[in-house]
Amino acid sequence: MNLFTQLRELVIDSLTRMVDAGDLPAGLDMAAVTVEPPRDAAHGDMATNAAMVLAKPAGKKPRDIAEALAALLRADPRITSADVAGPGFLNLRLSDVVWQGVVAQVLEHGADFGRSAMGQGKRVNVEYVSANPTGPLHVGHTRGAVFGDALASLLDYAGFDVTREYYINDGGAQVDVLARSVYLRYLEAHGQEVAFVDGTYPGDYLIAVGAALKDKVGDAFVDQPEDVWLEQVRDFSTDAMMALIREDLKALGVEMDRFFSEKSLYGTGLIEAAIDALRAKGLIYKGVLEPPKGKAPEDWEPREQTLFKSTEHGDDVDRPIMKSDGAWTYFAPDIAYHYDKVERGYDLLIDVFGADHGGYVKRMKAAVSALSDGRVPLDIKLTQLVKLWRNGEPFKMSKRAGNFVTLRDVVDQVGPGVTRFHMLTRKNDAPLDFDFAKVLEQSKDNPVFYVQYANARVNSVIRKAEEAGIAADDATLRAADLALLTDEAEQAVMKKLAEWPRLVEIAARTNEPHRIAFYLYELSSSFHALWNRGNDDASMRLLQEGDAATSQAKIALARSVAVVISAGLGILGVEPAKEMR
Template sequence: MTTLYHAYAAHVADAIAGLVASGELPAGLDTRGVTVEAPRDPTHGDLATNAAMVLAKPAGKKPRDIATGIAWALAQLPDVETAEVAGPGFLNIRLKPGVWQAELATMLRDGAAYGRSTMGAGAPVNVEYVSANPTGPMHMGHCRGAVVGDALASLMDYAGFKVTREYYINDAGGQVDTLARSVHLRYREALGETVEIPEGFYPGDYLVPVGEALAKEFGDRFVGKPESQWLSLFKERAVALMMERIREDLALLGIRQDVYFSEASLDARGAVQGALDTLAAKGLIYEGVLEAPKGEAADDWEPRPQTLFKASQFGDDSDRALKKSDGSWTYFAGDVAYHYDKLTRGFTQLVDMFGADHGGYVKRMQAAVRALSDNKVPLDIKLVQMVKLLRAGEPVKMSKRSGSFVTLADVVNEVGKDVVRFIMLTKRSDSQLDFDFAKVVEQSRDNPVFYVQYAHARIHSLQRRAAEAGIVLPEADLSLLDDEELALVKFAATWPRTVEAAAEAREPHRIAFYLGDLAANFHALWNRGNDDASRRFVLADNPALTSARLALARGIGQIIRNGLGVMGVEPVEEMH
């Protein structure tokens, strides 16, 4: 959709072209940095552009001189009330009330489509998230990355990208061997044997039903048998059963991925060697010796020849090993192959959600993708901090290795999917987040979930109130809305630009921030009626004004629903 911001960006571009045509500006100026945004302070106007500030230096002109020329051109537009130069050369634009009345009509007409963008132009994007090891059920350590990744995928889809949601199953390596051995113990236990779980195995009771399932399937066929006869089979069965449970846990959060990609499949079909052959053909692999890692004691490190990738040529701090001392692939080599597979599937942008403890892994993966794609495909890695679980301010302990962690299912069943999803998006993903079971269900202004949902419930109640008052509503005359009501329309109209900015920055938490501000503005307008009955939304003695105000409320309600939809949260129609 074409937004006000697109339309006025075009008007500014036309004004600049006019100044070039008249000789007041030189031809060939780079205008990519020119923006049209809502000013931070609404008293400055409705729109603002940095055009003069961006163009001044390359044009060899004073910013105010350029701004004055653009302002004159914009002032000739029929919908512009004023275009004023401020400070060193910022340009503030104030639009006539009819623009905002028409924008509200557009919100009501477009409905669920209002705010959708074609910015992405259908570019294929792979968003990979969760990717938890299939060694246990989902816990709250996984939850935030799952929600942020899913909301980001929805946001990018809403902004016009063609999004594939992907889960990387870590079904290769030592942790899956440990899982199989742990399951074999539970299998023997299910057949009546008393077992002890050794240190380093997975002790959680969640493996009991897995062992029972295998006991039912195989009987005592693998009791007392050497590991070589059952390890591979038990790995396959255990991973399949754990992934089934993980899918169920994700479904509780409303998350379903398009692709579940097996790590084990990479080496099985020679994909790791294939990816490294591609790097070798580019001259980016060699045999060499790395320097000792910083802080490593001399007696803890032994220099030895290794197969290395020239990661330092692509922005990494050092080159990276692709093989272990026993000749097997490093974890990094597998990840190189996995990302090369994404490139061969035609994705032009890649996004990964990483736990914050993987921050040191970012540069090497970005280097690998740059090398494999000849610098054509960007890899954006979003770091996600852990969630601190609290209950009335007291920490809730969790430990996956001990089996005493709090599962995602436990949390969703206690407070609900929508609360969990909303809270996970109330801060930047790379900042610490506290999740307090008491506070997230609190009905107060301090709880952003409640505050936004309460705004939607209030809006939903208005039509019923009008009907109960016996008001026959005429067609809405939006010219009856006052300045404060139109100020709410102006803020609501920033929704399309918020979507594009959030998608461009890959920051879905901006949607939650926007909805919180929109709800606050709506509640403030609602509260006018507490002191002055004439300013309430429903006026039994004034059907025309009631109709206009209900139209305003419906527009705000629609945008709240659109924003919650991007977040994967269901709007409520009444509070309990």
């Protein structure tokens, strides 16, 4: 289904014939040969770099290779022209039948058009969100949740076996702070006046948790010392927060396959097993680190610590995994958690972190490299900050959460589909502006509207066709005479459709789901341009009165656009709009 792959196979086959004929030496590595859209569409439909990358190892001039290759390619009925440009680039133009065949392929395969076997069933673990269970998810978590979920769907669509995972950070001091905060709300539920001191969580969302704790234990913890209630309140509070987080994720359309508790690593030997695995490789030692950059020697107190020799796996400095008092550092359970993922047999690990975790990337990659002996790659994606606006002004809300904007605030304002699409209109490592007015604006400048409007227009023309007595069901459209589609604007849409399978593989290979959103906007732009041609030229309208055959061919093209839009929106986790209101 990938037209670019098919044409590359034609190029490789032609090059092989040149080798057999003695025009090229044997043993050439053709892995770097590509077939892709030219930078300038005026140059052709596709371009290959074959002559440029093979000239040096072949000991020949690029143009000589290109000319000979062009002669072979012109003999293929799919190629209408093969022209050598510059030092040896080869530009190809394809026949109308090829582009019309793309529409036939879309209609034949439906949502599977573009689905790839590239992943070969390899097991991938995508860990995302993983927020501290101390409150509702905020807008920063929203971006990470959308990115991670769309990436997981993209990889699944590209043939990987994907696990969506949430790491519950319930093993650190922050859950003790949560327990103390809930205890204050518990006392409040008993009618006591309380004060939230620095370090506690004052958000109104804990009022219901304190009341629920009262319903469960009555007055058993009232005025009791902390050692009596802390552990039980901590467990109760963590469970309540995770229930809240699950509801937040559900509102956004995110469903995890697995939740992994950090607390399960402590007292179970899992941390020790991970560190022992590194020790067996000679990567754990006692030592003293150099002072951090910017620290004057007199401000630095050298202490012997247990260190992980992470510099042997690409890190800048070795990292402490145990403090001088024998307690684990924050890094130790993270090592153990990733060791557990390696032991579960994944072929690839992906972590989605917030922008504030940039300093954690190298050490975590070093740990996974060491634990897996370099067998399991770890890709860490950082999601940058989201700035909220309304009508061009900074926007803040949600006293309920304390001092931040929650995921539910955003979803309740604009809906999950708009939220998800807009969160993917920028690359993950670029800052994102989210203007509540603009994301609901019905204009070309609003990508989510523009894409949904294209899908709605297709549904509209199909309804009108059926009302006019013209069959427009999928079975009829698959039998349409696509040879009637010859206009330049129609070809522009077909050529953009042909890019979809290639785009899916590129996006999956780079772990960049924003490419899907970008592509859908470009496809929609091509379709809207075709639609608008009908405003001035009646022959370009998709529905041709009294001409069922032409109408069905044009509607078949439109329907193929809707099929690909629906598939792309499905990857992004967005419901396609059947009509606009």
